[in-house]
Amino acid sequence: MPAAAVLSVPSASRPRAADLGAQGEPYLWMLGGALALGIAMIAGLLVLVLWNGLVTFVPREIALLTLADGSRIAGETVRAExxxxxxxxLEGLAPEAKAKIAAEHGLARRTLYRTGNYDVYNDDFRWIAxxxxxxxxxxxxxxxxxxxxxxxxxxxxxSVTVDGEVLAASDIRAANVRAAHDLARARWQRIRKIERVEIGAVNHILERERLALRRVALTSGEDSAAWRAAAARFESRQTDAQARHKMLALEATRLKERDARDRIVLVEIGGAAKDMALSQVVRMYRANEFTWADRAAIYLSRWWEFLSDEPREANTEGGVLPAIFGTFAMTILMVIVVAPFGIVTALYLREYARQGRVVALVRISVNNLAGVPSIVYGVFGLGFFAYLLGxxxxxxxxAERLPNPTFGTGGLLWAALTLALLTVPVVIVATEEAIAAVPRSMREGSLACGASKWQTIRRIVLPRAMPxxxxxxxxAxxxxxxxxxPLxxxxxxxxxxxxxxxxxxxxxxxxxxxxxLGFHVFDVGFQSRNSEAGKPMVFVTTLLLIALIAAMNVTAIALRNRLKRRFAGGHF
Amino acid sequence: MNALSPAPEALFGPTVTHPRDGGQGHNLESDRFNLWYGATQALFDVTFAVERGLVTALIGPSGCGKSTLLRAINRMNDLIDGLKIAGEIRVDGRNIYTPDTDVIALRKRMGMVFQKPNPFPMSIFENVVYPLRVDGLSDRRLLAETAERALVDSALWDEVKDRLQDNALGLSGGQQQRLCIARAIAGEPDVLLMDEPCSALDPIATARIEELIDELRGQYTIVLVTHNMQQAARVSDNTAFMYLGRLIEYGETEAIFTAPRDTRTQGYITGRFG
Known part of the structure; x- marks a missing residue:
């Protein structure tokens, strides 16, 4: 039979409808399902972090519990399980309680209370069934x-004592106490500023002069003419600095004495009184007499403290400003290093290097670098950057500072360089692809105008590849x-x-x-004395880290989209 | 004999042709020029001379080497790996395939217009003055004057004079191609190389470009690659017919189209193959 005849008569045995697999429907569901699962996991994580992060700073009511044995405890409700x-x-329990537990198959509810007063109780969280x-x-x-x-x-x-005088019980009104408290806090901030910033600056000058002298000693030798001149200058500067130091120290002492005369006495629910300087209290509020406005004010002031202050209490309290700043500075520094380095490398690989075995090998190696565990980069960074280079x-x-290392130990610069090394493969690969995607017609148009290769790259290829x-x-x-x-x-x-x-x-x-911030999460969550106290901070810090990265990315994406718009709009 | 299967002696016979001398002399000559892409030979002993100030069309079926020949004139083929050449292409009597040739200077003397409009992703103004920018010129007045002249010459000025700072990618296809012509002539070249400049355009835009070529005649030596025979007949003074990497026939356009000497030329222009 001729072949054409066979084709023209459809075989009766062949099913006419395509089977399920051929329709692609199950695969579509599989692909969609995988995507949905992925999105659900990411969304779940984000919602978890967002929710926990946002509720952390909400001030809660204080419950006063009277227990079956007659003792009383007070604290914020944290969670129940x-x-x-x-x-x-079970043994010491009343029969009806026993019966109830038995009815629940041996299960019961318990609640975690934040009782605070660590100095009195030796713990600050308690489970109460x-x-x-x-x-x-x-x-x-x-x-x-x-x-x-x-x-x-x-x-x-x-009671509250202001400047040694106990406020009469009738005088303890909220506004009164708050005013005294604000004054005490301002004074405390001033003391801290003197000690940290101003005395710090004096110490810095002293140290600089000492190092300058030592430098002269190292270069010209001690007892040389230059050294004697330097020593004389050092003496005079030292005298100046010490005088200033003395003055500041005196002011600090005076303020501290004043500070010690503003006191507050708080008494815990068991009757133990705690007498402390008013300035030691960061924030206090009557937890059970709240309006919504009070609540919002406390909430916002806690966020503000978190974002703008330094940590205290082994990082479990206070703010994370230094961590935000460190993360931001390091990332920016890393981008400053990695962007030109990666772009230049990719340009050479794609535009100038002779495509062949060697370049292929280099390319594979670069891609593999992206898969090296990051801790390895940390070890390399420490060994190469810090110890060798530094x-x-x-x-x-x-030399005058030795044996104290300056660059010879971990620091912002070395961390940024290490991370730049870690992320440079990403930039190289993306840049190579972007350069390769620049249409050949663009390059030819430029070359035909008499542009050199570099001019073509600089004026046509790079701008076009920039998104x-x-x-x-x-x-990266x-x-x-x-x-x-690695950090x-x-x-x-x-x-x-x-x-x-x-x-x-x-x-x-x-x-x-x-x-x-990333290390802060690890430190607060797993290295602190009290993981229960640190837990909310883990969520807030994680939220902040995600927000910071998102903010930096959104900025970069906005920049990219602006560039992209230039290349859109062709009428073909 | 069928033109689709020419006899070997017809294919590999002597291809030297004698172009008309327009009285202004030749400024482009190709002398027994051969070109290989790797092991594949694309051009065989091409010898011809282009007359100064006239429009020369290169026609022939796809793959006959007309674009390759055109791109050999400003050495755009250099970008291709494994390229080999033999023979000479002379510009004003100087062989451009010597090692000491300044390719960039050569390309500056030749404007090139491509098959698809390829404006750069920048403003219309910057597109036009690009050849001056790569020369490092930044005198505003000079740039503005050059841009205006080039745009007027390429018949685009009236359409874009109010939006010179707009992105060139917002122009229509025909406008983009005229912009590319403006860019090509902004550097004041001697020669314009056009590689099927109308193949991506609609008939109206094509007619505009053809008019433009007609207007540019005399100012520039134009070499035009086209697979549209009517276009060659309409705009060119001389026509070269290429087939399978060889120059088959070269002469005055009228002669080529009315009285071709070679049977293959005849076969192609009468539409029997191609």
């Missing part, structure tokens, strides 16, 4: 006071800002005494160690 009651706890509680009340007069040390205090106000820089330029390059930089930034492991080796610390940028010459201190 169901638990299996251990046998030894429902069957222990005899009564719950939310009485007026309960005060929640956040302190500089020992965490919050939960109790009642007994060590030599110290020998050459900071793609920016995509690479955005990815997102990866770099979220990276923690732990190369410059991030739990608590940095100084910001990398300040008012002291040379203003930008790239050698300083810094704080980082």
């Amino acid at each position: 169901t638990f299996r009651v251990p046998a030894e706890r 429902d069957f222990e509680v005899a009564g719950v009340a939310y009485p007026d007069g309960m005060i929640f006071a956040e302190r500089l040390e020992w965490g919050p205090f939960v109790g009642r106000l007994q 060590g030599n820089i110290d020998q050459l330029f900071y 793609g390059i920016l995509t690479g930089i955005i990815l 930034m997102a990866r770099g800002a979220g990276e923690v492991a 732990m080796l190369i410059g991030v610390v739990k608590l940095a005494p100084e910001l990398p940028i300040d008012g002291l010459f040379p203003f930008v201190h790239l050698e300083r160690s810094f704080m980082h």
Whole structure:
């Protein structure tokens, strides 16, 4: 039979309708399902972080519990859960409580209360099972006071002393106490400023002069003419500085004495009184007499403190400004390093290098670099940048400071360089692709106008590839800002005494160690004395880190879209 | 004999042709020029001379090497890996394929217009003055004058004079191609190389470009690659017919189209193949 005849008569045995697989429907569902699952996981994570982060700073009411054994405790409700009651706890219980637990198959509810008063109780969180509680009340007069040390205090106000005079009981009105408190806080801020900033600056000058003298000693030798001149100058400067130091110290002492005369006595629910300086209280409020406006004010003031202040209480309280600053500075520095480096490398690879075995090998290696565990980069950064490069820089330029390392230890610069190394493959790959995607007709048009290769790259290829390059930089930034492991080796610390940028010459201190939000999350969540107290901070810090990265990305994306618009609008 | 399967002696016979001398002399000559892409030979012993100030069309079926020849004139083929050449192309009597040739200077003497309009993603003004920018010129008045002259010469001025700072990608296809012509003549070249400049345009835009070529005649030596024979007949003074990498016939357009000497030329222009 001729072939054409066979084709023209459809075979009866062949099914006419395509089977399910051929229709592609199940695959479509599979693909869609995978996408939905991915989105659900990401959304779930974001909602978890967002919710926990946002509610952390909401001030809560203080519950006053009377327990079955007659004791009383007061605290904020943190959360509740169901638990299996251990046998030894069942024994002493009343029969009806026992019966109730038995009816629930041995389960009961319990609630976690933040009782505060760590200095009195030796803990500040307590689990209370429902069957222990005899009564719950939310009485007026309960005060929640956040302190500089020992965490919050939960109790009642007994007395306030201003400048050594006890305020009459009739005088303890909210406005009164608040005014005294604001004054005490302002005074405390002033003391801190004197001690940290002003005395710090004097010390800085002293140290600089000492180092200058030592430098002269190292270069010209001690007892040389130059050294004697320098020593004389050092003496005079030292005298000046010491005089200034003395003056500041005196002012600080005077303020502290005054500070010690403003006192507050709080008494916890068990009757133990706590007498402390009024300035030690960061914030206090009557938790059970709230209007919504009060609540909002406390909420916002806590956020403000979080964003603008330094951490205290082993990072579990206070703010994270140094960490925000460190993360931001390091990421920007990293981008400044990684962008030109990656772009130049990609340009050479794609435009100038002879395409062949060697370039292919280089390209594979670059791609593999992206898969190296980040901690390895940390080790490399510490060994190469800090110890080798930094060590030599110290020998050459900071010999007078040795054996204290300047650049010879982890710091902002080395961390940024390490992360730049970590993220450079992303930039290289993205840039190469963006350059390759520039239409050949553009290059030819430019070359035909008599442009050299470099002019063509500079004026046509790079601008045209810029959106793609920016995509690479955005990815690199997102990866770099979220990276923690290598930083732990190369410059991030739990608590940095100084910001990398300040008012002291040379203003930008790239050698300083810094704080980082990612490390802060790790430190607060897993390294602090009290993980329960740190937990809310973990969520808030995570929220902040995500927000910071998102903000930086949105900025970069907006920039990219602006560039992209230039290349849109062809009428073909 | 069928033109689709020419006898070997017809294909590989001597292809030297004698163009008309317009009285102004030749400024482009190709002398036994051969070109290989890797192992594939694309041009075989092409010898012809282009007359100064006239429009010369290169016609022939797809893949006959007319674009390759055109791109050989300003050495755009240099970008291709594995390119080999033999023979000479002379511009004003100088071989441009010597090692000491300044390719950039050569390209500055030649404006080139491509098959698809390829304006750069920048303003109309910057597109036109691009050849001056790469020369490092930044005198505002000079740039503005050059841009206006080039745009007037390319018959685009009236349409764009009020929006010179707009993005060139917002122009229509025909406008974009005229912008590319403006860019090509802004650098004041001697020669304009046009590689099927109308193939991506509609008939009206095509007519505009053809008019423009007609207006530019005399100012520039124009080499026009086209696969549209009517276009070649309409706008060119001389026509060269290429086939399978060889120059088959070269002469005055009228002669080529009315009395072709070669059977293959005849076959092509009468539409029997191509």
